[in-house]
Amino acid sequence: MTTPAIISERHQLINLAYRLLGSLAEAEDAVQETYVRWYAMSREQQEAIESPGAWLTTVASRICLNLLNSARARRERYVGEWLPEPLPDHTEWTGRTPADPADRVTLDESVNMAFLVMLESMTPAERVAFILHDVFRYPFAEIADIVGRTPAACRQLASSARRRIRAAQAPAAPAARQATVVRAFKAAWEARDVDALIGLLDPDATATADGGGRARTFLDPIEGATAIARAWIEIAHQAPAGVTFLERTVNGRPGLVAQQDGHTLTVYAFAVADDRISRIWAVRNPEKLRPWTAD
Numbered sequence: 001m002t003t004p005a006i007i008s009e010r011h012q013l014i015n016l017a018y019r020l021l022g023s024l025a026e027a028e029d030a031v032q033e034t035y036v037r038w039y040a041m042s043r044e045q046q047e048a049i050e051s052p053g054a055w056l057t058t059v060a061s062r063i064c065l066n067l068l069n070s071a072r073a074r075r076e077r078y079v080g081e082w083l084p085e086p087l088p089d090h091t092e093w094t095g096r097t098p099a100d101p102a103d104r105v106t107l108d109e110s111v112n113m114a115f116l117v118m119l120e121s122m123t124p125a126e127r128v129a130f131i132l133h134d135v136f137r138y139p140f141a142e143i144a145d146i147v148g149r150t151p152a153a154c155r156q157l158a159s160s161a162r163r164r165i166r167a168a169q170a171p172a173a174p175a176a177r178q179a180t181v182v183r184a185f186k187a188a189w190e191a192r193d194v195d196a197l198i199g200l201l202d203p204d205a206t207a208t209a210d211g212g213g214r215a216r217t218f219l220d221p222i223e224g225a226t227a228i229a230r231a232w233i234e235i236a237h238q239a240p241a242g243v244t245f246l247e248r249t250v251n252g253r254p255g256l257v258a259q260q261d262g263h264t265l266t267v268y269a270f271a272v273a274d275d276r277i278s279r280i281w282a283v284r285n286p287e288k289l290r291p292w293t294a295d
Helices: 003-008 011-021 024-039 044-048 052-076 113-119 124-135 138-146 151-168 174-192 193-200 225-238
Strands: 201-210 241-251 252-261 263-273 276-283
Touching: 003 052, 011 024, 011 052, 011 124, 011 225, 011 263, 024 052, 052 138, 052 252, 052 276, 113 124, 113 151, 113 276, 124 138, 124 151, 138 151, 138 263, 174 193, 174 225, 174 241, 174 263, 193 201, 193 225, 201 225, 241 263
Parallel strands: 201 276
Antiparallel strands: 241 252, 252 263, 263 276
């Protein structure tokens, strides 16, 4: 495979690594390490590899699996809740607009925030087996070589992950309806109308924030429509002067972005079912907001 052909695999690898890790920064590092290992081989070693694309995918997946295994210990030390890194639509990138389309993550249902959060509850082996098979259609025989299990065991891992996702995910509202609900939430929030906010929230809704110890936010999830509505009114009262709330696509679904002088302070992702918001994810850790701000 020629050098341009090897580099053309980057788009696939970035998409795979982001889904496995939930972090664009870590995905980029994993893909970079994959290419370092490829170019560290001699020309003879490279030419002996029957399918360089499959080799790159295998190496990237193993790197991600190692990162997932070590991430559990790191996240135990994380301040507050850890959330996946939110991504804008490729037309809305500001601070780190990819010059190459290969650096863009394809925003489909396998990267919406609810899906990525659910992946966080899986074991590393479950996550790798499920993503490789159900999203990227890799056969279990190849997955077995990556995770160090038998094909039958990998099939069980993917099946367990699939059942968990089906049990946790409520049917999502159509995108247009989600946008309408999020727009109404934004209007009620800006009007500081607590009753309107409560009406737009599922009674059992949950709000989770990620500041990573680098931005002020609530550390524990807030549960219940009334508690969330009151918390969001308090957020509105405490917002710095000049903050604006913009409707943006967040991981392929309607969301909101809080900005001040072009600098993104918070990205809000939502899960909407039955015309009500069931989950809110607020990402404030500035390290996770690089694509959203020009600063």
